[in-house]
Amino acid sequence: MKSYIPYNADTDFPIQNLPYGVFTSPKNTDKHIGVAIGEWILDLNVVSHLFNGPLLKDKQNVFKEEKLNSFMGLTKPHWIEARNTIQSLLDESNTTLQSDSALREKAFVKQSDAQMHVPAEIGDYTDFYSSIHHATNVGIMFRSKENALMPNWKYIPVGYHGRSSSIVISGTPIRRPFGQTLPVEGADPFFGPCRLMDFELEMGCFVGGPPTALGERVTAQQANDRIFGFVLMNDWSARDIQKWEYVPLGPFTAKNLGTSISPWVVPVEALQAALIDNYPQDPKPFPYLKHEDKFNFDIKLEVDLKSEKSPVSTTICRSNYKFLYWTAKQQLAQQTITGCNIRPGDLLGSGTISGDTVDSYGSMLELAWKGTKPIRLLNGEERKFIQDGDTVTLRGHAVGQDGARIGFGKCEGTLLPATPFE
Amino acid sequence: MKSYIPYNADTDFPIQNLPYGVFTSPKNTDKHIGVAIGEWILDLNVVSHLFNGPLLKDKQNVFKEEKLNSFMGLTKPHWIEARNTIQSLLDESNTTLQSDSALREKAFVKQSDAQMHVPAEIGDYTDFYSSIHHATNVGIMFRSKENALMPNWKYIPVGYHGRSSSIVISGTPIRRPFGQTLPVEGADPFFGPCRLMDFELEMGCFVGGPPTALGERVTAQQANDRIFGFVLMNDWSARDIQKWEYVPLGPFTAKNLGTSISPWVVPVEALQAALIDNYPQDPKPFPYLKHEDKFNFDIKLEVDLKSEKSPVSTTICRSNYKFLYWTAKQQLAQQTITGCNIRPGDLLGSGTISGDTVDSYGSMLELAWKGTKPIRLLNGEERKFIQDGDTVTLRGHAVGQDGARIGFGKCEGTLLPATPFE
Numbered sequence: 095m096k097s098y099i100p101y102n103a104d105t106d107f108p109i110q111n112l113p114y115g116v117f118t119s120p121k122n123t124d125k126h127i128g129v130a131i132g133e134w135i136l137d138l139n140v141v142s143h144l145f146n147g148p149l150l151k152d153k154q155n156v157f158k159e160e161k162l163n164s165f166m167g168l169t170k171p172h173w174i175e176a177r178n179t180i181q182s183l184l185d186e187s188n189t190t191l192q193s194d195s196a197l198r199e200k201a202f203v204k205q206s207d208a209q210m211h212v213p214a215e216i217g218d219y220t221d222f223y224s225s226i227h228h229a230t231n232v233g234i235m236f237r238s239k240e241n242a243l244m245p246n247w248k249y250i251p252v253g254y255h256g257r258s259s260s261i262v263i264s265g266t267p268i269r270r271p272f273g274q275t276l277p278v279e280g281a282d283p284f285f286g287p288c289r290l291m292d293f294e295l296e297m298g299c300f301v302g303g304p305p306t307a308l309g310e311r312v313t314a315q316q317a318n319d320r321i322f323g324f325v326l327m328n329d330w331s332a333r334d335i336q337k338w339e340y341v342p343l344g345p346f347t348a349k350n351l352g353t354s355i356s357p358w359v360v361p362v363e364a365l366q367a368a369l370i371d372n373y374p375q376d377p378k379p380f381p382y383l384k385h386e387d388k389f390n391f392d393i394k395l396e397v398d399l400k401s402e403k404s405p406v407s408t409t410i411c412r413s414n415y416k417f418l419y420w421t422a423k424q425q426l427a428q429q430t431i432t433g434c435n436i437r438p439g440d441l442l443g444s445g446t447i448s449g450d451t452v453d454s455y456g457s458m459l460e461l462a463w464k465g466t467k468p469i470r471l472l473n474g475e476e477r478k479f480i481q482d483g484d485t486v487t488l489r490g491h492a493v494g495q496d497g498a499r500i501g502f503g504k505c506e507g508t509l510l511p512a513t514p515f516e
Numbered sequence: 517m518k519s520y521i522p523y524n525a526d527t528d529f530p531i532q533n534l535p536y537g538v539f540t541s542p543k544n545t546d547k548h549i550g551v552a553i554g555e556w557i558l559d560l561n562v563v564s565h566l567f568n569g570p571l572l573k574d575k576q577n578v579f580k581e582e583k584l585n586s587f588m589g590l591t592k593p594h595w596i597e598a599r600n601t602i603q604s605l606l607d608e609s610n611t612t613l614q615s616d617s618a619l620r621e622k623a624f625v626k627q628s629d630a631q632m633h634v635p636a637e638i639g640d641y642t643d644f645y646s647s648i649h650h651a652t653n654v655g656i657m658f659r660s661k662e663n664a665l666m667p668n669w670k671y672i673p674v675g676y677h678g679r680s681s682s683i684v685i686s687g688t689p690i691r692r693p694f695g696q697t698l699p700v701e702g703a704d705p706f707f708g709p710c711r712l713m714d715f716e717l718e719m720g721c722f723v724g725g726p727p728t729a730l731g732e733r734v735t736a737q738q739a740n741d742r743i744f745g746f747v748l749m750n751d752w753s754a755r756d757i758q759k760w761e762y763v764p765l766g767p768f769t770a771k772n773l774g775t776s777i778s779p780w781v782v783p784v785e786a787l788q789a790a791l792i793d794n795y796p797q798d799p800k801p802f803p804y805l806k807h808e809d810k811f812n813f814d815i816k817l818e819v820d821l822k823s824e825k826s827p828v829s830t831t832i833c834r835s836n837y838k839f840l841y842w843t844a845k846q847q848l849a850q851q852t853i854t855g856c857n858i859r860p861g862d863l864l865g866s867g868t869i870s871g872d873t874v875d876s877y878g879s880m881l882e883l884a885w886k887g888t889k890p891i892r893l894l895n896g897e898e899r900k901f902i903q904d905g906d907t908v909t910l911r912g913h914a915v916g917q918d919g920a921r922i923g924f925g926k927c928e929g930t931l932l933p934a935t936p937f938e
Contacts, residue, residue: 217680218679218681220768223765244763244764245698246705246760246761246763249696250761252761252764252765252768253765253768254676254677254765254766254768255676255677255679255768256677257640257677258639258680259639259640259856259859259862260730260855260856262730266730268730269730269731271853271854272733273853274671274672274802274853276667276668282799283668285804288854308682308688308690308691308773309690309691309773309932335854338672339668339674340764340765340766341668342674342766343674343676343766343767344676344762344765344766344767345765345766346674346676346677347851347853347854348854350677350851350854350856351730351731351854351855351856352730352855377704380696380707381937382937428769429769429772431693431694431696432693432710432757432769432772432773433682433691433693433773433774434679434681434682434772435681435682436681437681440681510731513731515803
């Protein structure tokens with residue numbers, strides 16, 4: 095498969111990928127849905143009339159909207175037809191768009207000229223805790239090696255509801271927050287700027303399919319038709335605030351200060367060649383959580399940190415999506431087991447993805463082991479946690495069809511200093 | 517103040533109340549915004565052209581929408597002008613609407629002919645834990661009398677993010693969920709229908725004012741302009757599921773199975789005569805949580821339980837909003853302290869409102885003290901938790917201007933039996 099759009103072999107966005115996003119550009123200040131191809135965006139709003147397959151010919155309006163929700167709210171066969179149509183429209187053998195220079199002029203926008211936006215109205219956002227290495231590391235640090243994993247952890251894809259309003263697109267700066275902490279156990283709490291700011295390397299998964307009714311369950315098997323695609327996600331965390339506030343109802347203001355996602359939603363269909371065995375699960379999960387087919391992915395992930403004092407980034411973490419113990423299907427089955435209704439555009443966070451080696455831990459908390467083992471950056475600076483002015487960049491890619499690179503672009507954010515109280 | 521609309525002295529909705537809701541009716545299948553007056557609804561969509569005050573004359577469109585969000589997204593002075601306009605239009609001395617029989621015919625809908633809907637698009641829903649008696653009772657039951665309150669409880673209005681999608685309007689049935697529980701400590705978990713279904717007597721508070729930016733804080737003082745109004749709320753809870761799942765990230769599927777709210781949003785302005793002293797706070801809260809003015813309310817609350825085997829309801833709880841330790845302003849200040857942005861239509865749950873006597877506890881867990889002290893219903897049945905077919909009804913009222921009853925209507929739901937797996 096080859097596109098008439100030229101791109102380098104190492105592009106994140108070859109014709110085998112085709113992730114969806116929402117953008118504005120100097121040409122169009124209204125939000126349009128687009129697909130990334132090389133350094134370009136194919137504007138689906140402009141070519142919506144070309145979706146003439148049996149399922150989509152009456153649904154072309156979903157590509158005219160400002161968010162992906164309506165498209166996500168169709169069914170998996172619709173998504174596959176859309177993908178086939180786009181792949182065909184971009185293929186070198188197809189002249190429909192290739193030879194229509196007036197349409198091409200309107201339909202392609204340079205990514206460097208575009209501003210990306212959160213791709214869907216996220217009705218609800220849930221964050222899970224599905225990396226066994228991360229949960230174990232945190233358990234060792236805050237409890238003990240013997241009781242590192244909670245008794246429920248291998249039975250339940252543990253998760254909690256997060257904040258939708260503060261999910262922001264890559265590039266949005268994040269402000270160091272104020273909050274309460276307990277610097278000395280047993281003493282009075284302290285109020286001031288967070289001192290232990292952290293990132294969390296996660297992937298987010300967009301839920302699709304028609305909304306379910308209250309009381310309806312989606313088992314792990316049924317969830318197959320409900321996973322639309324994936325993005326990179328940085329779940330910024332104020333560790334000292336989290337530690338003081340989280341008992342007994344869970345993390346709250348330590349997490350709602352901002353969650354960054356990458357703009358391009360990589361469809362699950364683009365990741366088929368990256369499917370690998372699911373993480374071995376012992377004990378066997380309850381039937382509602384069971385699925386026999388593979389839904390684990392070999393997606394290489396890395397995190398760069400750049401101090402504002404330095405022109406160079408340091409790669410501080412190399413991890414992989416495959417370290418997740420629970421699959422996204424199992425996460426969705428857990429989300430709905432009590433009958434909670436889902437809506438297209440819901441976002442499921444994987445939880446911090448840590449591997450089994452010290453350089454694969456997905457947070458500063460683990461990388462610098464609670465501040466006891468500072469990380470050295472390439473310019474000589476040390477880091478225990480994130481400092482003001484630091485830029486954190488997440489990247490990820492898998493190998494797709496034809497050996498092509500299925501890239502996720504980047505998920506980036508810079509930490510701004512706290513705003514003093516007036 | 518007297519309306520030309522006739523109603524009984526004990527109506528929940530006299531001219532001193534004027535709560536907002538969203539309804540459909542045989543006359544109008546589109547959702548309209550309305551105000552309750554006696555047994556009627558004044559359809560604001562139909563009379564939007566009469567909002568001619570200096571602030572609203574250019575904003576009449578907010579009354580043409582299908583949700584209250586745009587109206588909530590204006591400012592407190594707009595809400596006050598709207599209320600004054602409506603009060604004037606309904607006053608016996610005003611002939612504008614009273615004498616226009618054609619307009620009156622269109623503008624008034626019988627509540628008994630209307631279907632009520634969730635009044636706003638709830639972007640994010642947060643549930644707090646602000647009743648000191650409830651937190652203490654739960655602490656005694658699950659820990660000990662000595663360690664009943666967590667160390668952070670008197671410093672932080674503890675809360676967590678809840679599920680928006682499953683917030684439903686009064687009258688919507690709730691289905692007993694399946695889920696994992698741990699019947700025997702240390703043994704394997706069990707999967708099956710919830711055995712400890714509970715209600716929680718809460719009040720919900722709708723946030724208003726323009727959206728804030730990410731990174732912006734709203735202190736307790738500033739929150740004064742941000743509280744739009746209140747509803748009754750039943751935070752249905754699967755206690756056995758909650759106990760097994762909630763460590764360490766908080767309640768999740770035990771709560772997302774459904775949250776019922778009453779349809780009429782009582783504006784904070786209608787509750788001015790019900791203001792009473794705030795609950796004494798020791799230690800003194802941090803400055804961002806401090807406000808000197810009263811923002812506690814004398815709102816009498818009660819919960820009725822009706823078995824499907826019985827024609828009569830039993831009042832099983834008599835509580836009062838005034839038992840809340842933290843005010844809604846303090847809750848909002850906590851929500852935003854790390855810079856979490858808020859949107860009009862956000863909902864803050866008070867947490868279960870328990871008083872200091874055994875008949876004022878706001879949940880079955882507390883009323884029947886973990887099943888050890890079953891409640892006797894009027895028809896002779898006993899209850900430790902909610903049974904299939906039980907209808908739970910929350911009611912509330914305060915005393916308003918002129919001694920009028922400021923009622924909240926009702927928040928009702930019936931528990932349906934669990935749906936077996938196929």
